[in-house]
Amino acid sequence: xxxxxxxxxxxAIVVLxxxxxxVFVGVYAVGNPxxxxxxxxxxxxxxxxxxxxxxxxxxxxxxxxxxxxxxxxGDLGRSFVHxxxxxxxxxxxxxxxxxxxxxxxxxxxxxxxxxxxxxxLRPNGIAGRTIMAGSILGFSLPTFWxxxxxIMVFSVMLGWLxxxxxxxxxxxxxxxxxxxxxxxxxxxxxxxxxxxLFNLALLIRLTRAGAHEALLQDYVKFAxxxxxxxxxxxxxxxxxxxxxxxxxxxxxxxxxxxxxxxxSINLLDRPVIVAYLxxxxxxxxxxxxxxxxxxxxxxxxxxxxxxxx
Amino acid sequence: xxxxxxxxxxxxxxSRAGQSPFARIVxxxxxxxxxxxxxxxxxxxxxxxxxxxxxxxxxxYDLAQIDVLDSKLPPGSKSGTGGTFWLGTDDQGRDMLSAxxxxxxxxxxxxxxxxxxxxxxxxxxxxTAAYVGGRTEAIIMRIVDIQLSFPAILIxxxxxxxxxxGTGKVITALVTVQWAYYARTVRSAALVEKRKxxxxxxxxxxLPPSRIVFHHLLPNCLPPMIVxxxxxxxxxxxxxxxxxxxxxxxxxxxxxxxxxxxNGYQYLLSGKYWISFFPGIALLLTIVSINLVxxxxxxxxxxxxxx
Numbered sequence: 001x002x003x004x005x006x007x008x009x010x011x012a013i014v015v016l017x018x019x020x021x022x023v024f025v026g027v028y029a030v031g032n033p034x035x036x037x038x039x040x041x042x043x044x045x046x047x048x049x050x051x052x053x054x055x056x057x058x059x060x061x062x063x064x065x066x067x068x069x070x071x072x073x074g075d076l077g078r079s080f081v082h083x084x085x086x087x088x089x090x091x092x093x094x095x096x097x098x099x100x101x102x103x104x105x106x107x108x109x110x111x112x113x114x115x116x117x118x119x120x121l122r123p124n125g126i127a128g129r130t131i132m133a134g135s136i137l138g139f140s141l142p143t144f145w146x147x148x149x150x151i152m153v154f155s156v157m158l159g160w161l162x163x164x165x166x167x168x169x170x171x172x173x174x175x176x177x178x179x180x181x182x183x184x185x186x187x188x189x190x191x192x193x194x195x196x197l198f199n200l201a202l203l204i205r206l207t208r209a210g211a212h213e214a215l216l217q218d219y220v221k222f223a224x225x226x227x228x229x230x231x232x233x234x235x236x237x238x239x240x241x242x243x244x245x246x247x248x249x250x251x252x253x254x255x256x257x258x259x260x261x262x263x264s265i266n267l268l269d270r271p272v273i274v275a276y277l278x279x280x281x282x283x284x285x286x287x288x289x290x291x292x293x294x295x296x297x298x299x300x301x302x303x304x305x306x307x308x309x
Numbered sequence: 310x311x312x313x314x315x316x317x318x319x320x321x322x323x324s325r326a327g328q329s330p331f332a333r334i335v336x337x338x339x340x341x342x343x344x345x346x347x348x349x350x351x352x353x354x355x356x357x358x359x360x361x362x363x364x365x366x367x368x369x370y371d372l373a374q375i376d377v378l379d380s381k382l383p384p385g386s387k388s389g390t391g392g393t394f395w396l397g398t399d400d401q402g403r404d405m406l407s408a409x410x411x412x413x414x415x416x417x418x419x420x421x422x423x424x425x426x427x428x429x430x431x432x433x434x435x436x437t438a439a440y441v442g443g444r445t446e447a448i449i450m451r452i453v454d455i456q457l458s459f460p461a462i463l464i465x466x467x468x469x470x471x472x473x474x475g476t477g478k479v480i481t482a483l484v485t486v487q488w489a490y491y492a493r494t495v496r497s498a499a500l501v502e503k504r505k506x507x508x509x510x511x512x513x514x515x516l517p518p519s520r521i522v523f524h525h526l527l528p529n530c531l532p533p534m535i536v537x538x539x540x541x542x543x544x545x546x547x548x549x550x551x552x553x554x555x556x557x558x559x560x561x562x563x564x565x566x567x568x569x570x571x572n573g574y575q576y577l578l579s580g581k582y583w584i585s586f587f588p589g590i591a592l593l594l595t596i597v598s599i600n601l602v603x604x605x606x607x608x609x610x611x612x613x614x615x616x
Contacts, residue, residue, distance in 0.1 A: 015455060023467065026467070026470075026471035136597070136600055136601070136604070137597065139600060140543070140547075140593060140596040140597045140600050141593060141596075142547045142550055142551060142589075142592060142593070142596070143551070144550075144551055144554045144555075144570070145550075145570060145585075145589040145592065145593070148570065148574060148577060148585050148589065149586070149589070151577060151578070152577055152582050152585075152586070155578070156577065156578060156580055156582070157580075163578060240458075240459070240460050241460060244460050244462065244463055246462060246463075246466065246555075247462065247551055247554075247555070250555055261466065262466075262555055262556075262557075265466065265469070265470045265557060266556065266557075273470055277467060280463065281459075284458060284459060288458055
């Protein structure tokens with residue numbers, strides 16, 4: 001078991017390092033940030049000073065090495081645009097994204113699992129068919145367009161909800177949150193619903209498939225084994241989709257990490273792009289690692305298979 | 310979705326005898342009216358896309374045919390020259406119906422092109438992994454696993470951030486996102502087929518590897534690939550639309566449905582819903598019809614559900 005955990009952790013570190021290299025080289029090899037960041041009217045001296053201050057005069061390997069040395073100490077470079085450390089810029093945006101993701105997750109789970117069970121246990125009833133038709137629609141509707149339509153109906157036509165932004169936040173243990181005030185909820189509910197929709201459809205389908213199979217097989221042991229692997233699939237897939245609400249945040253101008261990424265790509269603010277990707281990659285690797293370890297603890301076949309390979 | 314299971318058993322059994330596989334697939338497919346409806350709608354959309362220049366009321370990108378005085382008219386308005394803008398006009402005075410026909414063309418082309426490219430690359434990688442095995446297989450499948458553990462939109466955004474925007478680059482991003490699905494599926498299908506007797510027979514005959522792979526292995530791995538390819542066309546179209554909406558997709562010279570929706574975004578808040586709404590409906594119809602067809606194909610081509 002310990003060997004398995006060590007193997008997997010080493011693998012995770014290698015993946016993280018390879019990703020850092022790929023992301024860094026890729027992002028730094030495009031375009032020329034100098035043209036964008038330095039006033040075209042600036043004289044040669046000002047340009048050179050700025051290039052030097054941003055570290056863009058060094059060779060690519062040197063830039064990577066200083067980046068890597070910084071990264072180990074939690075310094076992922078400074079934003080070209082905001083002149084603040086890239087990592088703190090991202091961490092500042094993290095509570096907004098996490099709150100949005102948690103609310104969406106809650107909506108998806110509270111509605112998705114009962115609806116999926118219903119559709120799975122009564123596959124031929126009218127309700128079951130309606131639920132499944134709805135889930136196909138949920139899969140097919142592009143998230144950004146649903147967001148626009150929500151804004152159209154609830155902000156423009158009915159005037160009930162604000163169309164963008166996070167509104168005023170309340171501090172909870174020093175972290176700004178929306179869910180403690182009515183106005184916060186008015187800002188939160190529409191983007192959260194938008195983000196939940198696809199995952200709601202996914203949960204309905206997976207729960208239904210599980211329930212349907214358990215019903216057909218009538219073989220408890222098998223169903224439980226199946227249920228275990230389904231739980232893993234559901235957990236990983238839904239988390240994956242919900243933790244990166246780039247599209248939803250862009251539509252509703254929600255001040256989270258995803259919105260920051262899109263803005264940074266448009267402004268070619270590379271340190272922020274690199275830092276965002278590394279933060280996200282780290283989060284994913286940690287989640288995958290945790291799931292793998294949990295899974296191997298529950299199912300010895302996984303460990304044995306790994307040990308052989 | 311699972312009409313096969315609901316069909317009366319005697320009817321299914323009676324129709325089985327003496328049918329070619331193709332006839333069986335067709336008869337199973339048409340047994341579901343919803344899927345037939347999806348297929349009909351999809352064919353209609355494809356025809357509209359192909360013949361867009363012939364059936365559009367105007368060429369929305371010919372400056373001589375549009376008039377800025379007609380801009381942002383609601384659906385059903387009359388144009389200065391006597392025609393009717395059934396779906397309204399955009400900020401440049403373009404007829405939305407014509408813009409949607411042309412946009413459909415671009416969206417479908419990009420979706421189909423990236424799917425075909427990804428299918429070829431994925432097939433090659435997956436078949437190589439299954440047939441060669443060993444270290445090659447381990448490396449290919451490791452890349453596939455790592456890639457599939459990240460959301461498609463994130464990978465596409467990274468690539469766009471690295472490559473920049475443009476039609477070719479968007480297609481590259483879509484292909485990179487998609488090939489792994491095909492590689493994984495075709496590998497697992499090929500591993501199953503490899504153990505079957507006809508493969509042993511082919512190997513005993515000392516046929517060249519290329520013949521074994523292309524004439525024996527590949528055709529038998531195709532059914533699941535057809536299902537995935539269908540689903541992935543829809544996914545590619547949706548992803549392209551999302552990238553274009555974010556301003557990181559196709560250039561303004563290639564106005565896909567996603568770009569049309571993005572263009573209407575700024576007018577949505579002032580109540581001019583039609584500039585975003587109708588292209589969105591066209592996009593939705595396209596994706597839903599493809600998904601309906603794919604859903605039925607999955608059931609029809611799944612040997613486990615056959616009686």
